Amino acid sequence: MSHSHVSTTINGQAVQYACPTDASLLEVLRDQLGMTGTKEGCGSGDCGACSVSLDGRLVCSCLVLGVEAQGRTVDTIEGMADKNKLHTLQTKFLEHAALQCGICTPGVLVAARSLLEKNPDPTEQEVRYWLAGNLCRCTGYDKIIRAVLEAAKAMREEQA
Amino acid sequence: MQYIAPTTSAAAVAALAACNGDARLLAGGTDILVRLQADLVEPDLLVDIKHIVACQHITEDASGFIIGAAVPSAQLGEHARLSQVWPGIVEGMGLVGSTQVQGRATLTGNLCNASPAADGVPAMVAAGATACVVGPNGTRQLAVEDIPTGPGQISLANNEMIESFSLPPRPPRSSDAYIRFIPRTEMDIAVVGAAVNLTLDETGTCIAACVVLGAVGPTFITVNAAAEALIGSQVDEAALQAVQNACSTAATPISDKRGTAEFRKHTAGVIARRAAIVAHSRALA
Numbered sequence A: 001m002s003h004s005h006v007s008t009t010i011n012g013q014a015v016q017y018a019c020p021t022d023a024s025l026l027e028v029l030r031d032q033l034g035m036t037g038t039k040e041g042c043g044s045g046d047c048g049a050c051s052v053s054l055d056g057r058l059v060c061s062c063l064v065l066g067v068e069a070q071g072r073t074v075d076t077i078e079g080m081a082d083k084n085k086l087h088t089l090q091t092k093f094l095e096h097a098a099l100q101c102g103i104c105t106p107g108v109l110v111a112a113r114s115l116l117e118k119n120p121d122p123t124e125q126e127v128r129y130w131l132a133g134n135l136c137r138c139t140g141y142d143k144i145i146r147a148v149l150e151a152a153k154a155m156r157e158e159q160a
Numbered sequence B: 001m002q003y004i005a006p007t008t009s010a011a012a013v014a015a016l017a018a019c020n021g022d023a024r025l026l027a028g029g030t031d032i033l034v035r036l037q038a039d040l041v042e043p044d045l046l047v048d049i050k051h052i053v054a055c056q057h058i059t060e061d062a063s064g065f066i067i068g069a070a071v072p073s074a075q076l077g078e079h080a081r082l083s084q085v086w087p088g089i090v091e092g093m094g095l096v097g098s099t100q101v102q103g104r105a106t107l108t109g110n111l112c113n114a115s116p117a118a119d120g121v122p123a124m125v126a127a128g129a130t131a132c133v134v135g136p137n138g139t140r141q142l143a144v145e146d147i148p149t150g151p152g153q154i155s156l157a158n159n160e161m162i163e164s165f166s167l168p169p170r171p172p173r174s175s176d177a178y179i180r181f182i183p184r185t186e187m188d189i190a191v192v193g194a195a196v197n198l199t200l201d202e203t204g205t206c207i208a209a210c211v212v213l214g215a216v217g218p219t220f221i222t223v224n225a226a227a228e229a230l231i232g233s234q235v236d237e238a239a240l241q242a243v244q245n246a247c248s249t250a251a252t253p254i255s256d257k258r259g260t261a262e263f264r265k266h267t268a269g270v271i272a273r274r275a276a277i278v279a280h281s282r283a284l285a
């Protein structure tokens, strides 16, 4: 298996790695770079646990090759909190108990951040459709949706 | 496996031709990378088209829209003009998978993966879209309807690639729609899909129409009898009933766990009728 050398930007920092050409970005993040915040649920695009932003677009990192990150920017869950200060989405997830086992949570948070960047004031229906590709076997979704709506509200108030 | 990301279609096609083993094109990867991870395909060479400038953009001129082969579904939806002029094409790809999948999935991959249930294909066929196909001997224009030939089968040669799609110029009072039936509200594969593209004159009479079904045959099905029922009508109840009957008759589904053939034939008619109603109201708007 041939390896490729990749230069990319992850959470604002320049990163270089060499990876097998058939390795997914998810495998590179977790196994080579030790960034295990991004989770693997299915490996086939169905669960959203591996969600990251690639050049600002929400994608499943299990369906991106590590080599495709060359020259691009990747944003993962590790870049969400500002050092010890949690992102408003993270705070609201804790307040609303929007997680139980937590496996889906990084993917949900990254997906929700991407929604709020595009649409700071989404309706409940818009949140539900946007997150339809993020499966959660624990919460029943309702608390997740409520936490995202509350975070959106708090972030709008911070902006105002 | 070798991976390359050329910046021109000519270089991509040259690399396909030069490869002795199994060479594949990579657009959004939402079909091919699933197959790669599952070891269903083991290409020797993967040629990524996303760095080819001619594949990256949506442009509009007097002869219509050109959609680059690497444009993902999300980019279609963000294009206000395309969404206004060809809402059916945008909504077809907007049904593919999740937000995450739509960040990557392209019309090109949807067409070339050649699933009978591909959600992007019926509206492209109904639009009369053509593909700009680049091969070792240059470029040719191929109607999208001539590309899928069966489940997983397309008419392109191994050393050819789609660079872009052209949509024809749009007369006034034209619109389109794509509707699919799935048992859930999201993240599912079409049991039936239907696209309708139509044009009205000043008096509201339909003067051009195309009706295309998905997921009820080995590839899409163009239902000429349904188009004929619309043309010359005011898209009234009699015409809609004729569309429904024609589509139920034309559908050739199989029975599987997702529905019996009888159910899918009936549903094909109902969904086509609804797509006609939506396309009609959009054309009047």
Ligand SMILES: Cc1cc2nc3c(=O)[nH]c(=O)nc-3n(C[C@H](O)[C@H](O)[C@H](O)COP(=O)(O)OP(=O)(O)OC[C@H]3O[C@@H](n4cnc5c(N)ncnc54)[C@H](O)[C@@H]3O)c2cc1C
Pocket: A044, A045, A046, B024, B025, B026, B027, B028, B029, B030, B031, B032, B033, B034, B049, B069, B095, B096, B097, B098, B101, B104, B105, B106, B107, B108, B109, B110, B111, B112, B113, B117, B118, B119, B120, B156, B160, B161, B162, B163, B187, B188, B189, B190
């Ligand atoms: C979770 C999930 C849900 C999905 N849901 C749906 C759904 O609801 N409806 C649906 O229709 N599909 C669905 N799909 C399938 C898939 O997302 C679509 O078919 C998508 O449009 C494929 O596009 P792509 O760009 O990702 O293709 P790729 O995987 O990049 O390529 C697909 C095929 O096209 C070929 N190809 C790529 N570029 C070119 C080119 N320029 N010229 C010629 N051939 C080329 C490739 O070699 C490959 O054979 C789903 C997939 C996943 C993972």
Ligand code: FES
Pocket: A039, A040, A041, A042, A043, A044, A045, A046, A047, A048, A049, A050, A051, A060, A061, A062, A063
């Ligand atoms: S691990 Fe990527 S979508 Fe499930």
Ligand code: FES
Pocket: A098, A099, A100, A101, A102, A103, A104, A105, A135, A136, A137, A138, A139
């Ligand atoms: S909290 Fe357990 S899967 Fe969502």
